[in-house]
Amino acid sequence: MRHTWRWFGPIDRVSVTDAAQAGAVGIVSALHHIPTGAVWPVEEIARRQAEIAAAGLVWDVVESVPVSESIKTQTGDWKTHIANWQETLRRLGEAGIRTVCYNFMPILDWTRTELRWSARHGAKAMRFDRIDFAAFDLHLLQRPGAEGDYDSQTRAAAADRFRAMDDDRRAALSRNIGAGLPGSADGYSLPQLLGLLETYAGIDRQRLKQNLFDFLAEVVPVAEQAGINICAHPDDPPWALLGLPRILSTAEDYADMLAAVDHPANGMTFCTGSLGARADNDLPAMARRFASRIHFVHLRNVRREEERTPCSFFEDEHLEGDTDMVAVIAELLAEEARRRAEGRADHQIPMRPDHGQEILDDLTRGAQPGYPAIGRLKGLAELRGIERALSHRTFGLAATGQTASGLS
Known part of the structure; x- marks a missing residue:
């Protein structure tokens, strides 16, 4: 996998240089200062690339180009916002960006108490x-x-x-x-x-799904032309909140989305933390089922405090929690091997160590919640260790002849 690191721009208290020292080779970033629904200016895209290049890294993934509430509800200026989203894709493609992550969660993004x-x-x-x-x-x-x-x-x-x-x-x-x-x-x-909740009156789960499918029908052809894979991030947490429907929470939700606009450019952000908050989500099986359409990976682990949905949970260390991270990584490495054999240009899947616990000097740095320097460095080191062991010619899958599914 291609090891990347999320960076929130110059305001981030964890620098691009920190990311390079942690072992990342690419950066995941976005233009958070551009209003939702607006076209991203070419000069701002170039400025962000230059900020990242100054540390010897490249801007690999955009996370994210926000999808406006108008698009999600198909009200107000939603058609203009879709046109602007399409134009932003074209500009990102011209700048060499090949992966764009987004989400379709109503009003709230990830939610923690x-x-x-x-x-x-x-x-x-x-x-x-x-x-x-x-x-x-x-x-x-x-x-x-x-x-x-x-x-x-x-x-x-x-x-x-x-x-x-x-x-x-x-x-x-x-x-x-x-x-x-x-x-x-x-x-x-x-x-x-x-x-804002009132704007979703009358929008049930099926209606919101259809609005997502309509959005994808408009933007996926543009993504293909721009040479970009777009990938939907799962709901976090993966269940309804505040009476709002959530529509990318289970394997069947993703199966519906990928079938609705069945094109290789339409894919999935495989986030083990978001999906892992549901006990009924089998993460290794999901990685296997959707392998060819996984365009971006977030590896993190959560510990469910009760076996029910919804449940209480917390962000555990990357190799702890309820997700079998070794089995997940094995499935992803097997998919990369298949892609290389097929000659796919996107054979290396970008991955970032998602979230992380604040430890040591993180406790006084005051970084973005969930995005500490040392906690993520620790997670990336652990995940890289698993990847290296599973790939090793002597001890790995290649040596034993075992398939990834045999580990899960």
Whole structure:
């Protein structure tokens, strides 16, 4: 795999040089300062490439070109926003970018109730607490109709939890859940969030799926012409939130999406952390099933604290948690071997160590939550070690003749 590193631009407290020292060869970045729905200026694309090249790295993957709420709901300026998305793809293709990640989550991107929860040995990790989230929805946001989305035990536990919270904890919970896209300056107050929720009235899961398929029908042909693979990131967490449907949470969701616009340029961002929050998602099997359409990989691990969906979970160390990372990497390496044999230009799949616990000097650096320097370096080193061992001519799959599926 091609080892990459997410970088949020000059505002990031983890530098491109840090990424190079950690062992990355490519950078995953985006122009977070460009308003959602606007065309990315050519000069801004070139500036970001130059910032990355100064550290001897290349801009490998765009994560992400945001999909506006207008596109998701097919309201307002949605057709203009699609045209702008297409033009941005053309400009990125001309600049040599070959992979663009995006998501189709309504309003909220990844959602956590705690951004720096105390894990073992004093490390800090992101966490989603099911009861805290219900307390936010029912008692802070006071979303109309929210009671119907929770069972009686959850409602009772959420009421107790809310009463036990002081004002600081309530404010922090609102900030954490109302945060916008990673790296952006966006964020939603409670009134703003309630207003945005109203724009999804009447949009159920099937309607949102169809809106995604309509979007893909417009942008995939442009991506092909531009020489770009686009890849949809899964929902995080992979279940409905705040009464909003989520449509890329399971294997069947991805099967529907890939069949709706059945073209090699239309693919998947395989995020083991997002998909791994559901006990019914078999990650090695999913990697095997969608292997030819996996254009980008996020490797991280979560620990489910209860075997139910939705559940509480936290971001564990990369080789811990509930996902069999060795089996997943074996499937990805087997796919790369198949691609090389077929002569595919995209035989090397870009991968980044996603998220990471804050450890050592991370604890005082104040980086973007989930994106520490040392925690990700540790994760990348561990993942590279697995990849190297599985690929070794003496001890790896090639030596034993074993298939990747035999490890999972």
